[in-house]
Amino acid sequence: MATSSPRTSTTGEAGQRRRDAAGTRRLLLDAARRRFAADGYTGTTVRDIADEAGVNVALISRYFTSKEGLFEACLVGAVDELSHAVEPDVTLDRLPETIATQLAGTGRGGKPNQFLLLLRSSGDEQADQIRRNTVHSFAERLARAAGWHPDHPDADRLMLRAQIALATGFGIVLLRASTGLEPLSSAGRDELVGPMRDVIDGLLRERDAR
Template structure:
């Protein structure tokens, strides 16, 4: 009897295990063997599907680069980025994986692609007034800072605040940064 493997399911299990391992242990602390063990497969399958540990890392973190963030209004962009990095639905803490891979060319390239890449240019292009590039980077830095406090630094208050509560403060920061004079548009009802 021949047992047929579900390649897509195996690949998905490997990616899930890799996301969790990279977030928890960083690039250097994650082995191909450990990822394969977590996925319940032989380590040779990592190389078959991804070519190398670097290839696995890129694939595991590339899902964090959705093209549908491009062209959004700055407020919606910030909300979506906050959801993606500070409140990831699968709990894998993508910012932790990217930060813990810093110092390696692959990690630095993924951090640049996931956080900066085309997003900063697109966001800066949507901002009027002085220094749109600086304000765009500040907006992304705010989101990343929240994500770091929630997912990397243990025991923080931000780690316990729910997304709706945090959104009120986040929107105030976004309003201040997207407005050309820093005042932001008035709140609804004011």
């Protein structure tokens, strides 16, 4: 009995430290994503992020090495979440609802927006390559939903239309997040589905892509 207590205590303390470390990382990531999305990479300092997270600024170096490392971690998280939202095999019929659901969280006062992170350049080549790859992957998913593949006889035109559809989505994100333009800024998912269906149908339906 006398020897079991210290072991249990040590194990418990180690588990608590791991939980504290994971919690601190989450706080920093959440704060960083809000800051980077709202103010951009250059407009955000590590102290801004640490203050918003309520932790010591030195913990950014401990857990993420640098501001660039934290930005890259935010991008990786955004890529994972958006990849789950827009599956590689999403169909053309489901695209408007899928996109509208994502856009519904991008208004003022909405949840930290993943799309905005993909528009923010960091000046760090590795992080920016992740951004470029992600945007390209999303455009390719839109194009594939419309029947695109590399050997398609009209591949370039289909990809261009998919990229224009993606650019429309990014434009909506920027206007909702930064201008307060109404009724766009406060429109919900159900209100966005119809217009997004018009955009997708107009650009990507086979009859329009010929």
